[in-house]
Amino acid sequence: MPRRRPGALRAEQQRRRVRTGPPPERIHGLSARTSAAIDRVEQLSGDYFIYPGATDRALRRYRSFLAPPGRKPRYPQTSQCCCRGCSFDDVRHARDVLAGVLQQLPARARGELRRQVARLDGAFRARTLPDPFAGQRQWRSDLWWRRRLAGGRDSG
Template sequence: MEKRTGQFVGSALRRYQEFLSPPRRWPLYPVPDDCPCPSCCLDDVRNARDVLEDALAQLPPRARAELRRRVMALDKEYRRRTLPDLWSDQESWWRRRLTVN
């Protein structure tokens, strides 16, 4: 993976962590981002999770295992702190959560 892509994956991972910090009891709601520019795409935490999923598919085994370990811990917290959207037709599970509209 080239350096620029690696930096983007790092930014996506930081965004995912920031969304879940600090730990709280009440639900979190991802905020959809309609801005088409690349610098804003990670404002929507679901886009950050998309980047991480793409990286997991492309990384070599050792790096993939390390990233997967970190992402799985965040995924567990994301599922705990967001609410399912039973009417969503989105493919990815992290996009089938209630958002702020």
């Protein structure tokens, strides 16, 4: 059986990797490789809330919630609508999206995104208060970010 030349094998691999459409946007604070892995997960995910650009939007929402300086406690706002766009009004939904993406990422990209999210999680824990009645109020009280005291608006 004749052997295939290495150049022919590489050319075949290049054809398989050709992406249709524009390259993925790089997510602020993440490498291009991790951004591409996140884009693949978002493209292939069957979850309604994980769509192209959802991870970037979730990270931006999480950062913006924690951005105001000061020590006053922050209270996540409950979203008025459950559609893809309006649900990001609740920062806890943004954290839900990040958790869903983290579960689907390959190991290397998961580690990089997890480090970003862990830093934000620490700030979230420091800036919000625990809710002792979360088990009765929240539908996902098993998640620690859902067991934080919520208010009407993102205010301190």
